[in-house]
Amino acid sequence: MSNAIIKTQGLEKTYSKSKVKTHALRGVDLEIPKGSFSCIVGPSGHGKSTLMQLLGGLDRPTKGTVFVGGTDISKLNDKQLSNLRGERIGFVFQFFNLLQNLTALENIQMAMMFQKASKEAQWERAFELLDLVGLADKAEAKPCELSGGQQQRVSIARSLANDPDILLMDEPTGNLDSKSEAEVLKHIFNIHKAGKTVSIVTHNNELAQRAELLFEIRDGKLKS
Amino acid sequence: MNIFKLVARNITRRKGRFIFTLLGITVGMASFVALLSLGGNMRGEMTKQAGSLGAQLIITPKNWCAYDQISILTGNSLPESLQQEVLDDVSAIEGITAVPYLTLGTSVNNQSVLLTGILPQEMKDFKGWEVEQGEWFSSQDERAVVLGSGIADPFELSVGDTVTIRGETLPVKAILQETGGNDDTSLYMPLSVAQELYEVEGFVSYLAAQVDDMSKMEEYEAAILGVANVAITSDKQLLSTVLSMLGSVNLTLQMIAMVSLIAAAFGIINTMMTAITERRREIGIMRAIGGNGNSIFKIFLIESGLYGLLGGIAGVALGLLASFFIAPMISESDFAAFLKGAEFEASFDPTLMGLSILFSIIISIGSGFYPAWRAAKLTPVEAITHE
Ligand SMILES: Nc1ncnc2c1ncn2[C@@H]1O[C@H](COP(=O)(O)OP(=O)(O)O)[C@@H](O)[C@H]1O
Ligand SMILES: [Mg+2]
Numbered sequence: 001m002s003n004a005i006i007k008t009q010g011l012e013k014t015y016s017k018s019k020v021k022t023h024a025l026r027g028v029d030l031e032i033p034k035g036s037f038s039c040i041v042g043p044s045g046h047g048k049s050t051l052m053q054l055l056g057g058l059d060r061p062t063k064g065t066v067f068v069g070g071t072d073i074s075k076l077n078d079k080q081l082s083n084l085r086g087e088r089i090g091f092v093f094q095f096f097n098l099l100q101n102l103t104a105l106e107n108i109q110m111a112m113m114f115q116k117a118s119k120e121a122q123w124e125r126a127f128e129l130l131d132l133v134g135l136a137d138k139a140e141a142k143p144c145e146l147s148g149g150q151q152q153r154v155s156i157a158r159s160l161a162n163d164p165d166i167l168l169m170d171e172p173t174g175n176l177d178s179k180s181e182a183e184v185l186k187h188i189f190n191i192h193k194a195g196k197t198v199s200i201v202t203h204n205n206e207l208a209q210r211a212e213l214l215f216e217i218r219d220g221k222l223k224s
Numbered sequence: 225m226n227i228f229k230l231v232a233r234n235i236t237r238r239k240g241r242f243i244f245t246l247l248g249i250t251v252g253m254a255s256f257v258a259l260l261s262l263g264g265n266m267r268g269e270m271t272k273q274a275g276s277l278g279a280q281l282i283i284t285p286k287n288w289c290a291y292d293q294i295s296i297l298t299g300n301s302l303p304e305s306l307q308q309e310v311l312d313d314v315s316a317i318e319g320i321t322a323v324p325y326l327t328l329g330t331s332v333n334n335q336s337v338l339l340t341g342i343l344p345q346e347m348k349d350f351k352g353w354e355v356e357q358g359e360w361f362s363s364q365d366e367r368a369v370v371l372g373s374g375i376a377d378p379f380e381l382s383v384g385d386t387v388t389i390r391g392e393t394l395p396v397k398a399i400l401q402e403t404g405g406n407d408d409t410s411l412y413m414p415l416s417v418a419q420e421l422y423e424v425e426g427f428v429s430y431l432a433a434q435v436d437d438m439s440k441m442e443e444y445e446a447a448i449l450g451v452a453n454v455a456i457t458s459d460k461q462l463l464s465t466v467l468s469m470l471g472s473v474n475l476t477l478q479m480i481a482m483v484s485l486i487a488a489a490f491g492i493i494n495t496m497m498t499a500i501t502e503r504r505r506e507i508g509i510m511r512a513i514g515g516n517g518n519s520i521f522k523i524f525l526i527e528s529g530l531y532g533l534l535g536g537i538a539g540v541a542l543g544l545l546a547s548f549f550i551a552p553m554i555s556e557s558d559f560a561a562f563l564k565g566a567e568f569e570a571s572f573d574p575t576l577m578g579l580s581i582l583f584s585i586i587i588s589i590g591s592g593f594y595p596a597w598r599a600a601k602l603t604p605v606e607a608i609t610h611e
Contacts, residue, residue, distance in 0.1 A: 058512060059605040079516045085604075086514015093608070099506050101233045102225075109225035114514040122225055158513065 004031035004067075005166060005197050006055055011064035013050050013220075024050040026220040027064070032199055032213070034165070037192045039208045040201045042217035048201045049170050051217060055199070056089050056168045057081045069165070086114050090159025092169040097155035098143040104130060104154045105139040111161035129157035133187050149180025156187055160196075167191060169200045173207075227519075231526045234499070241495055246535050248491035253539025253584045256481040258547040260576065263474040267467060273297040273406055274463040278351050279432035280441070282462055283314060283322065283448065286455045293457060296430065297466050298406070301329035301338060304427040306454070311431060313451040319436040320444060323350045324428035326418050330411070332379050332387050338410040339369075339389065341418030341428070350434065351407065358383035358398030365416045368397040374408035375399075387411070390421040488535070489591040496528050496595035507599055508607030521600035528592025529585055536584025540577050 011028040014021055024047045032038055032055075040048050053059045054066055057073045066073050068088065073081060085091075098107045108126040117125070130136050133153040143151055152172055159167055172188070173181040185207060192198045200207065208214060216223040236242050274297060282296060285305045295302050304326055314322045326341030344361035347353070356373060369387055376382060376399050385396045394413070402408055419425045435444050445456050457465075500507070507520055 053605050053608075056512070058608065059603065079518065082511065082514055082516030082519075085512060091512045093509075093512075096505055097509060099509065101237050102230075106225050106229075106233075110230065110510070111513040113225045113227070113230070114510070114516075114519060119226070162514065 003034050005034040005069055006030075006032040006199075007067040008055070009065045009067075011051070011054060011066065012062045013047070013054060013059070014062045024220055025054070025061075028217075028220075028222050030215055030222060032166075032197060035195055035197055036199075036212050037210070038199045038213035038215060039211035040199065040215045040217060041203070041208050042223075046217050047220040048217050050220075052168050052170050052199070052201055056091060056166075057085055058091075082114075086111070087162050088164050088166060090161075090164040090167045092152065092155045092159050092167070092172045094171040094174045097158070098151055100143050103140050103142055104135060104146065104157075107143075107154060108158045108161050111158050115162050117162075125161065126157075129160055130154070132160075132190075133157045134183075147180065149176050149183055152176065152180075152184050153187060156184070156191070160191065164196070166197045167199070169198070171201050171203065173202070173204065227523060227526060231523060231530060234503070234523075235527050235530055238499075241498070245491050245495040245531055246538070248488040249485075249531055249535030249584060249588060250538040250542060252481070252485035252488035253536050253580060254543035254546060255484050256478075256583075257540050257543025257577070257580050258550065259474070259477040259481050260580070261544065261547045261573070262550070263470070263477065266470050266474075270297055270466050270470065271463065272404070274459050274466075275405070277405075277432065277459055277462075278434070280435055280438065280459055281320075281433040281444070281448075282457050282459065283310070283431040283433060283452075284455050284457065285430075286453060288455060293462055293465055295327075297462065300327070302327045302429040304328075304422070304424040304429050306428050306430060308426050308428050310452045310454060311428065314431060314433065314448055317444070317447045317451065319440070320433050320448070321350065321435075322431045322433040323347050324415060324431050326415055326422075326424070326428045327410075328418060328422055330389050332381070332389075332411070335379065337375065337379070339418065340410045340412050341415040342412055343415050344412075347412075350432070351403075353403070353407070354401040355398045356401045358396070360398055361414055363414075365414050366397075367392070367417055368395050368413070370398045370400060370412045371396060372408040372410045372412070373400050373402040375411060389413075392421060485587060489587050492528050492531050492588050492591040493595060495531075496524060496592055497598070499527070500524065500595055500599045504602065504607050507602055508604055508609075511602075511604035511607060517600040520602075521596045524596035524599045525589060525592045528595065529589040532585035532588025533581070535588070536581035539584060540580050543580075544577075 008028055008030050011025055012023070013025040014023050028051060040051060042048055050059075054061050057066070057068065057076070060074060068084060071084075073084065076084060098104075099110065102110065105126050108129055109122040112122045112125060127136065127139065130139055133156055135150060135153055135157070138146060138150060138154075143154070146154065156172070169188070173184050176184060181204070188198060188200070202208060277297070282293075283306070284293065292302060308324065311322060311324050314320060323343060323346050328339045328341065329336060330339040331337060344364060344366075348360060358370075361368065361370065369389070371381060381387065381396055383396055383399060386393045387396060388394070400407070415428070419427070435441065441458070448454065448456055510520060
């Protein structure tokens, strides 16, 4: 597919920190089309987070290649890869996405700081994004003053800070009650509608059914 | 948001740890600055004293050590171990004028003070002293005292009052004009009276001598050694001995300051390492949202450098404050008796203070290097998967 924004070839990842080697991924080939909404599902411990980290350039594969927008990201140095994450990819994780000593607003601004955005641009965009996720009134709140759902909404706002093409989310609602989850999902769907490529690791069947593409991971392999 | 705001938010996160780490570098810098400013002042003080000695040669008993020589410059009492006949022998040499000093300790109004036995007329000519108030001794064995200009006020004495020395009540005959040296802080009495009161007849502490022709110094020295079994030192030698001793004392004090600074540096390293472990997850988040290793390095290096800036400023202030308070105490205590002398002020040198703060920043940035490098080296995944 020519319009793939992310593409992997023979992706393998082996963790060998302890004496036991863990083959987290054993050869994954996938393509995520630009503007698509995809879900990665599968049992716990089968390699979903590992896959997501490799797709987003947070880690380097043991074998195989990841292409983002046609670039082989294994060829990038730390600075280039960090830039790629900052500019083209937005991440949302399950827990503790926010820096605890910064306000909601500052957490968003920080993402722009790394891309050297001006002070004015940081303020304007951060407020705009907080408003987008319905938290304009919580700009000065510290994470500990926010509910779990609100924290995830701030994280989503932050993931959009540098207007990335791709949003990678690892169980963004895994930790939330159903009401908060619905609220967070609403924002995720809106982001997709606005034209972003969204890929989510999830255990939520309803969400998985709404996905245009479903990747099921078992034992480090894609189940077709 | 910018890196400095981020650092400011981070550094005060654990208030206790922040304060104790800061105290470490503050105390280290304070002792460094206090010793530096005291040391600088000691040098100046001693050089001034050597200048006010008014003599080119000092004749002392043979067995004196450097410590005794220092007391000549600092105005402390010395053993009366030189036979007075030496004075006649030395004075007999053509081209040499010598005066004896008998330096003794006494107390007036329960405060210790230096008492110097002198030959009234010879000493006045030798030193060029002028009387401010009252009248100079009228005979070589008058039973009275004259005060240096710095004595009258603190001891609440004026001309016409009396002081009791060794049980004998003596009138204050005069107060001298200020000389700017140690001479201001002594009580004077005729040599023969002092010898009698202290039962050291026939002995003096040392002789100070002026020569007519400076270019014949070696010949004079040979002549003196020919007539008396004494040791001779020049004012310049004396000064350099004192300064080199001060130098080694300074070095010791500076070593102490260095040790406390090294301890402070380890305090910073420890605090930074702890902070990095605590914020590991946050480092991961920053990496995920686009921060590169360099940025992480900078963030932590600035954080530790900030300890140096704040601790340096606080330390310099505290050190100056301390040296202003400690200086007078040193002048009055027995601690290194050689420090005793004229009023002793801590010196304030803006350039030195600026350099001290810079030094503090360099130390703390140096301390932050390893922790910051460790933080920067964490891969995003290592940081993010840490719970
Ligand atoms: N940093 C790591 N070091 C060692 N083993 C890891 C690491 N991350 C994940 N694993 C292992 O790799 C396997 C896949 O983990 P993960 O990708 O987190 O699975 P999932 O997200 O599907 O639950 C698991 O067996 C897990 O224990
Ligand atoms: Mg997972």
